[in-house]
Amino acid sequence: MNEQMKGSIDTSGDISKKGSELLKPIISIRTKISLSLVAVMLVTLIVSVFYVAYLHLQIQIVENIIRNLMIGNIVAVNSDQDELTHIYEEGQRIYDSIPEDIKEKENSPEYLVYFDELETDPVYIRIKDKLRESALGSGVNWVDMYIFDDTRDRVIYLIKTDVNENVDYDAGYCDPGDVLVNNYSDSSYVENRLPETGEAVSGEDESEEKLYSPIWDQFYQTLLNLSQIDVFGINEFTTSRYFYHPETGQMIGVIGTGDDISDKMGEVQAFRFLYLLIMIVYIIIILLLYRFVINRWLVGPIRKLSKSARDYVDNRGDIQPGHYFEQVEIKTRDEVRVLRDSMSDMEVSLAEYMDNLTSMTAERERVEAELNLGASIQLSMLPKKLENYNGEPVFDISSFIEPAKEVGGDFYDYYVIDDDHIGITIADVSGKGVPAALFMVVVKTLLKTIGQDSLSPADIVSRVNARLCENNEELMFVTLLHGIYCISDRSFVFVNGGHDDPALYRAADGRFGFVSTEHDIALGIDDTATFNEHRITLEPGDRLFMYTDGLPEANNEEGEMFDFERMMKALTMNLPHTGRGFLDGMIRNLKGFTKAADQFDDITMVLLEIK
Numbered sequence: 125m126n127e128q129m130k131g132s133i134d135t136s137g138d139i140s141k142k143g144s145e146l147l148k149p150i151i152s153i154r155t156k157i158s159l160s161l162v163a164v165m166l167v168t169l170i171v172s173v174f175y176v177a178y179l180h181l182q183i184q185i186v187e188n189i190i191r192n193l194m195i196g197n198i199v200a201v202n203s204d205q206d207e208l209t210h211i212y213e214e215g216q217r218i219y220d221s222i223p224e225d226i227k228e229k230e231n232s233p234e235y236l237v238y239f240d241e242l243e244t245d246p247v248y249i250r251i252k253d254k255l256r257e258s259a260l261g262s263g264v265n266w267v268d269m270y271i272f273d274d275t276r277d278r279v280i281y282l283i284k285t286d287v288n289e290n291v292d293y294d295a296g297y298c299d300p301g302d303v304l305v306n307n308y309s310d311s312s313y314v315e316n317r318l319p320e321t322g323e324a325v326s327g328e329d330e331s332e333e334k335l336y337s338p339i340w341d342q343f344y345q346t347l348l349n350l351s352q353i354d355v356f357g358i359n360e361f362t363t364s365r366y367f368y369h370p371e372t373g374q375m376i377g378v379i380g381t382g383d384d385i386s387d388k389m390g391e392v393q394a395f396r397f398l399y400l401l402i403m404i405v406y407i408i409i410i411l412l413l414y415r416f417v418i419n420r421w422l423v424g425p426i427r428k429l430s431k432s433a434r435d436y437v438d439n440r441g442d443i444q445p446g447h448y449f450e451q452v453e454i455k456t457r458d459e460v461r462v463l464r465d466s467m468s469d470m471e472v473s474l475a476e477y478m479d480n481l482t483s484m485t486a487e488r489e490r491v492e493a494e495l496n497l498g499a500s501i502q503l504s505m506l507p508k509k510l511e512n513y514n515g516e517p518v519f520d521i522s523s524f525i526e527p528a529k530e531v532g533g534d535f536y537d538y539y540v541i542d543d544d545h546i547g548i549t550i551a552d553v554s555g556k557g558v559p560a561a562l563f564m565v566v567v568k569t570l571l572k573t574i575g576q577d578s579l580s581p582a583d584i585v586s587r588v589n590a591r592l593c594e595n596n597e598e599l600m601f602v603t604l605l606h607g608i609y610c611i612s613d614r615s616f617v618f619v620n621g622g623h624d625d626p627a628l629y630r631a632a633d634g635r636f637g638f639v640s641t642e643h644d645i646a647l648g649i650d651d652t653a654t655f656n657e658h659r660i661t662l663e664p665g666d667r668l669f670m671y672t673d674g675l676p677e678a679n680n681e682e683g684e685m686f687d688f689e690r691m692m693k694a695l696t697m698n699l700p701h702t703g704r705g706f707l708d709g710m711i712r713n714l715k716g717f718t719k720a721a722d723q724f725d726d727i728t729m730v731l732l733e734i735k
Contacts, residue, residue: 165410169403176399189363192381195262196365200379203254205370207247208269212367212377214242215282216271219296230278230298239296242282248295252283259287259381268380269367282377429463436471502531502561505568512540515611521548522731524707526723533560533602534672534726535568539575544611547575550730551604552623552672563600567592567647571606581606581619582655585647589621593651601648605670614662614734619655622646624673627695631665636695638688639668667706668732669695674725678714681721686714706731 200208219227222238229235242248255267269283277300284293362382366375503525510521521538533553541547549571553560570588578584585606592602605626607618622645625638641658662668671691678686690713698709707729714727 162411162414165407169400169407173400173403176395188383191262192264192363192383193365195258195264195267196363196379196381199255199258199267199381200365200367203251207251208367209369209376210247211242211245211251211269211282212271214245214248215239215269215280215295216376218242219271219273219280227273227276236294236296239294243295248283252285255283256285256287259285262381264381265383266381268382269377270380271377429467433467502527502564505565506535507538510538510540510546513546515543518611518735519546519609520703520731520733520735521546522703522707522733523729524704524711525726525728526711527726528674528723529557531558531561532556532726533564534674534728535564536670536728536730537568537572538730539572541576541579541608545579546609546611547572547606548609548616548618548670548730548732549604549606550623550670550672550728551602551606552674552726552728553602554600556726559598559600563602567602567604571604575606575608579608580657581608581617582657585619585621585644585655586653589647589653589655590651592648596648599648601646603646609732615659616662616668616732617657617659619657620644621655624671624676626671627669627692628660629667629669629695629699631663636669636692662732662734664734666734670730670732672726672728674723674727675710675714675729677725678718678727679721679724680718686717690717702733703731 218238218241222235226235226238251269255269259265259267265287266285268281268285270279270281272278273280279299281293281297281299282295284297286293362380365379365381367377367379368374369376506525507523523536523538525532525534525536527534533555535549535551535553537547537549539547549568551564551567553564553567555563567588570591571584574587575584578587585604603622605618605620605623607616609616620641620643622643625640627636628639629636639658639660642656644655645653660668676686676688676691680686694710694713697713698706701709710729711727
């Protein structure tokens with residue numbers, strides 16, 4: 125429906141607004157509290173399920189950490205200390221002997237070849253087998269031996285086992301240092317180096333000394349890292365038992381034990397499911413009780429009012445306004461009673477509104493019919509082709525116009541002055557709608573009438589401007605491009621009164637360009653204004669494209685303008701077409717850009733082609 129009918133629909137929003145304001149009182153404090161309790165229960169269910177599952181997984185991880193730390197200590201204590209020391213020292217020696225440029229190529233064949241001598245060492249083979257047996261016997265996924273390169277933040281595995289995957293890693297295999305951090309090791313703990321075993325560490329009180337215990341300190345550091353656990357993103361965890369030289373007491377390597385956390389997730393998922401089931405049953409019981417209370421307390425009277433409202437709609441024509449909702453019996457004296465009284469008042473207002481809407485709609489339909497008739501008359505005044513021309517068809521003129529409203533202010537005109545001259549005009553009147561359409565008729569009539577008496581565009585436009593300035597109390601004005609095409613010499617002499625520059629296609633150059641000239645003032649503003657003439661000569665195959673600003677200034681749904689650059693690209697794209705087909709192609713390009721966006725300005729185009 126057009127803008128007039130939209131106005132009537134928008135007016136009905138007053139009733140909707142009244143209805144929403146009348147419904148507000150029924151949301152009492154008691155109702156808000158009840159709804160809040162239900163929301164709190166639902167949030168509590170969701171949070172508790174995830175948090176309890178999180179805590180359960182934490183407990184599982186802590187249990188495994190304690191076990192793995194104990195396993196690491198058992199392996200370190202029960203293994204031959206000299207053999208372990210030998211492997212760590214040999215691994216460190218080999219790694220230190222590798223050139224720096226080769227170290228940068230971690231895990232490459234030319235890097236790993238340096239550790240071949242360690243892999244053939246009988247002690248290395250014996251310890252590697254023992255570590256694998258320890259992993260299998262204790263139920264962990266791996267027991268590893270590794271050293272650190274602090275300068276490269278790198279872990280260098282001397283022996284790396286993986287019981288589940290059964291992967292045989294080469295000695296010297298490297299991982300980034302943050303791998304252990306992500307898997308519950310403490311890199312700062314390693315970088316700062318642990319005190320020697322049995323060394324006394326002073327607390328805040330210098331007189332009080334505590335005996336240092338490596339395993340429990342490692343366990344404490346691991347628990348600190350648990351605060352950063354992402355329960356649903358963890359794949360594995362590692363605990364580290366730092367190995368010290370049996371003579372010097374300095375840390376020379378690490379024995380790491382680890383597990384795949386996915387092995388524990390099945391039990392966590394089962395626990396989560398059971399807990400979720402219990403909570404759902406609890407929520408269902410609460411909701412059933414809540415529904416029973418609300419039905420007795422609030423919903424029952426509301427349903428009675430709802431049924432009355434439907435009956436009112438079905439039988440409104442047979443009911444005297446203002447008496448229907450008064451008959452609905454509401455025993456309570458709370459907000460529902462207030463709502464019943466408000467609906468009775470709304471009933472009276474709605475009846476009055478519908479009477480006004482009926483008369484207003486009839487009036488707007490009459491105005492719409494008159495505007496549609498005006499639009500038809502306006503378009504019938506514009507030429508669809510050049511009339512009364514009997515000369516050779518050495519040129520062609522095509523046109524297109526699409527008003528933004530029923531009637532608009534854009535117009536074009538072309539007509540025969542004599543056997544050798546054709547008058548051509550394209551113009552844009554300020555404003556929209558009926559005032560612009562009436563002013564357009566005046567301008568078009570003056571241009572054509574005065575144009576029959578003169579072959580000077582400047583003289584014609586000057587005389588029309590003087591007439592428009594007379595009694596122009598509404599201060600309306602018009603921009604235009606008015607010119608005379610001479611058939612014999614193919615010249616086009618024109619005046620630009622504040623209008624956009626036309627685009628000219630030169631067949632010799634094979635491209636479009638703007639005909640940039642000095643613009644004169646728009647018509648209807650200054651009756652003393654003077655106007656200048658400009659001349660261009662057209663050659664066979666040339667095209668002169670004239671338009672109003674509704675074309676380059678059309679907006680899409682994002683607020684972007686079609687602009688002059690896109691317009692020039694569209695002109696070039698449509699060169700294979702001629703005449704009205706060329707203009708139709710321009711409109712297709714424009715609609716493809718604007719899509720569903722509303723048209724805010726009239727769009728007019730005129731094309732002069734030299735055959």
